[in-house]
Amino acid sequence: MAAVWLEAMEHAVSLARTAGTLVREAVQRDMKVMMKSCSVDLVTQTDQKVEQLIVKSVKEKFPTHSFIGEESVAAGEPCVLSDAPTWIVDPVDGTTNFVHGFPFVAVSIGFAVNKQLLFGVVYSCMDDRMFSALRGGGAFCDHQPLRVSDQTDIHQSIVATEFGSCRDPDVVDKIFSSMKRILSLPVHGIRGVGTAALNLCLVASGSVEAYYEIGVHCWDYAAGALIVEEAGGVLMDVDGGPLDLMSRRVLAANCRSIAEQLVQQIQIFSPERDDADTESGAARDLKFH
Incomplete structure (x- = not known):
């Protein structure tokens, strides 16, 4: 691993901690809540402030690097993974949680080169x-090694998922189906903490055996995917492919057998791709390596 990438990871850790302090401080204050795509797709000034802090710092330290950020894309920046x-x-992954004080x-923060994730x-x-x-x-996690669960029986497993922000009745029906x-x-249970990143970390920690979701974005799961x-x-993919x-679709599991059994149960739908505005013709080959 090139020394410059290690330096970038150390910078990401420092930025994440600084950003987290801003988030905790903001929870104690009244906040202005705005809507993006619909009444349940929320954004706050803290989301915007934190992203601006990260972007400014990254551009100063690594001026040739590219950036994909939730609020930048929402403001009209292209979502391009080159x-x-x-x-x-x-x-702020879990803005609705943040708004309601759900902890x-x-x-x-994920980082990719040649479309391959190098750190999360x-x-x-x-x-x-x-x-x-x-x-x-x-x-x-805090310098202690993580390892996924060694459970191989799906009937003895906990599966994490989320409802997402889409309220189209057909989509909701598929989610509940x-x-x-x-x-x-059966499985032991279905859980979800309201943030894709932390659901993925629960898989990596062995607390749940799997997590799946349709409708998330690349910034929600890039970092957590590599951690898993x-x-x-x-x-x-929720269809069993790479x-x-x-694609806005992810399935993470502790082992392939549990993942493949979940694939058979998931009612698949295809939200608009994150790179839809930048594609022409067939979808680009942006597979996870």
């Missing part, structure tokens, strides 16, 4: 836990 060194950032909020940093703001992974170097089918396998992989887990960072 071969260039690219920071993929969710400044699961994360800062998520997820800072759990409210309980001051730092999750990180470096490709080929393992996954850690998938949950019903999974519960009926480096903790010994598996990643794929994970595509732009």
Whole structure:
């Protein structure tokens, strides 16, 4: 691993901790809540302030690097994953939790070169836990190694998922149909903490056996995906194919057998890709390596 990438990861850890402090301080204040795509897709001034802080710092230290950020894309910036060194950032993953004081909020920073994730940093703001992974170097929480669960029986498993922000009745029906089918396998339970990044860290930590979701964005799961992989887990699309960072569909599990059994139960739909505005013709090959 090039020294410059290690330097970038150290910078990401420092930025995530600084951003987390801003998030914790903001919870104590009144906040202005705005809507993005719909009444349940929320954004706050803290989301914007944190992303601006990260972007400014990255551009000063690594001026040639590219950037994909939730609030930048919402403001009209293109969502392009090229071969260039690219920071993929969710400044406040779990904005709805943040707004309501539900104590699961994360800062998520992924980093890719040649479309391959090289490191991921997820800072759990409210309980001051730092999750990180470096490709080929393992996954850690506060410097302690992470390892996925060794459970291989799906009937003895907990599965994490989320409802997302889409309220289209057909989509909601598919979401609940998938949950019903999974519960009926049966599994021990279905859980979700309201943030993709932390759900992925729960898989990496061995607290749940799997997490799946349709409708998330690349900035929600880029960092957490690498943390799962480096903790010994598996990643794929909900249809069983390779994970595509732009597809807005993710399935992470502790082992392939549990992942493949979940694939058979998930009612698949295809939200608009993150790179839809920048594609022409067939979808680009932006697979997870």
